[in-house]
Amino acid sequence: xKRSVRDFDSRGKRVLVRVDFNVPVKDGEVTDDTxxxxxxxxxxxxxxxxxxxxxxxxxxxxxxxxxxxxVMDPVAARLRELLGQPVxxxxxxxxxxxxxxxxxxxxxxxxxxxxxxxxPGETKKDPGLADQLASLADLYVDxxxxxxxxxxxxxxxVAERLPAAxxxxxxxxxxxxxxVLEHPERPFVAILGGAKVSDKLGVIESLLQTADTxxxxxxxxxxxxxxxxxxxxxxxxxxxxLEEAKRLxxxxxxxxxxxxxxxxxGAMEEGAESETVPVDSIPPSKMGLDIGPxxxxxxxxxxxxxxxxxWNGPMGVFEIDDFAKxxxxxxxxVAESGATSVVGGxxxxxxxxxxGLEDRMSHISTGGGASLEYVEGKELPGIAVLxxx
Ligand code: ADP
Ligand code: MG
Numbered sequence: 001x002k003r004s005v006r007d008f009d010s011r012g013k014r015v016l017v018r019v020d021f022n023v024p025v026k027d028g029e030v031t032d033d034t035x036x037x038x039x040x041x042x043x044x045x046x047x048x049x050x051x052x053x054x055x056x057x058x059x060x061x062x063x064x065x066x067x068x069x070x071v072m073d074p075v076a077a078r079l080r081e082l083l084g085q086p087v088x089x090x091x092x093x094x095x096x097x098x099x100x101x102x103x104x105x106x107x108x109x110x111x112x113x114x115x116x117x118x119x120p121g122e123t124k125k126d127p128g129l130a131d132q133l134a135s136l137a138d139l140y141v142d143x144x145x146x147x148x149x150x151x152x153x154x155x156x157x158v159a160e161r162l163p164a165a166x167x168x169x170x171x172x173x174x175x176x177x178x179x180v181l182e183h184p185e186r187p188f189v190a191i192l193g194g195a196k197v198s199d200k201l202g203v204i205e206s207l208l209q210t211a212d213t214x215x216x217x218x219x220x221x222x223x224x225x226x227x228x229x230x231x232x233x234x235x236x237x238x239x240x241x242l243e244e245a246k247r248l249x250x251x252x253x254x255x256x257x258x259x260x261x262x263x264x265x266g267a268m269e270e271g272a273e274s275e276t277v278p279v280d281s282i283p284p285s286k287m288g289l290d291i292g293p294x295x296x297x298x299x300x301x302x303x304x305x306x307x308x309x310x311w312n313g314p315m316g317v318f319e320i321d322d323f324a325k326x327x328x329x330x331x332x333x334v335a336e337s338g339a340t341s342v343v344g345g346x347x348x349x350x351x352x353x354x355x356g357l358e359d360r361m362s363h364i365s366t367g368g369g370a371s372l373e374y375v376e377g378k379e380l381p382g383i384a385v386l387x388x389x
Pocket of ligand 2: 345346347
């Protein structure tokens with residue numbers, strides 16, 4: 001068990017909290033505040049303990065220098081509404097003006113520092129930047145699971161310099177992912193979809209060690225079909241991974257469940273004429289864009305029987321309504337399964353949110369890339385650096 005923010009005696013102390021406020025912003029407004037909401041338990045806990053939270057996050061991909069497009073002001077505004085407490089937004093993350101502002105701070109509410117990626121030292125884990133950040137506080141809490149796969153100044157750098165602990169969200173992420181990977185209640189069904197097999201090969205490999213059944217949907221399926229020698233038309237395929245796909249199918253046997261029918265169309269666009277065909281009869285000039293109804297029914301049976309579910313990656317091009325039915329069907333099935341369900345991946349989570357079923361999942365991971373690396377069994381530097389209790 002990692003040391004928890006709850007193990008700290010933080011009363012009256014300044015606590016630097018690395019949060020993941022990397023949210024979408026449009027015209028100066030936060031358009032999806034999920035990640036801000038998910039950080040509230042840690043912030044509220046610290047406030048209830050009488051601590052003085054100083055928050056830091058990255059936002060977007062500025063190029064190591066200040067960029068008005070990526071200032072934290074819209075985040076501060078939204079946080080103020082959600083928290084109902086003062087949020088003092090500073091226009092820098094380190095430097096004399098920050099030191100001074102923190103000295104002048106009356107300790108009410110929280111301080112939000114400026115975007116950490118305005119500093120070139122952030123992504124380089126620069127010791128100078130980490131020293132400056134560490135000097136701002138007495139304690140460090142990492143609640144940014146979504147950034148835990150990056151060894152940056154605000155994740156690993158500061159944790160090496162201050163007494164460090166995991167925040168509540170970080171703890172929840174680790175707890176659910178560990179439950180799935182280490183002691184899943186069986187049957188354990190994993191569902192993988194999305195665009196690229198190459199990104200998720202390691203994940204398939206790792207899930208084959210623990211899962212009872214692996215359901216494959218999305219574009220990923222076509223690499224397997226090509227490996228089986230089927231005509232896949234213009235469907236998305238990764239030819240470099242055919243051998244790998246064959247090997248995985250041999251290793252998995254009937255634990256790997258591929259689609260039986262697909263929705264195909266001539267183009268990936270709204271209103272394109274589409275039809276459903278068996279997977280071994282895809283017309284040469286068509287592309288597969290969703291799993292078909294028979295596949296949904298087949299997957300539903302597996303999902304309904306599961307006690308644990310891990311899901312990453314949509315079953316089709318769900319952004320277009322005509323090709324969203326497979327993903328919708330799977331989402332509803334997971335919601336109704338009664339299983340412990342963990343959903344990771346930006347697009348899969350967006351699909352769940354679109355149907356308003358987020359409350360029906362046991363855990364929605366805030367880290368797409370981080371959750372996949374965790375499932376792959378990779379050590380995440382931001383977690384590894386946190387001390388055991
Ligand atoms: P996540 O963000 O959940 O990890 P990915 O980023 O791996 O998921 O994949 C999501 C993308 O995969 C979506 O944009 C979706 O349109 C695309 N996709 C799913 N199925 C297909 C398909 N059959 N053909 C082309 N693209 C697909
Ligand atoms: Mg994605």
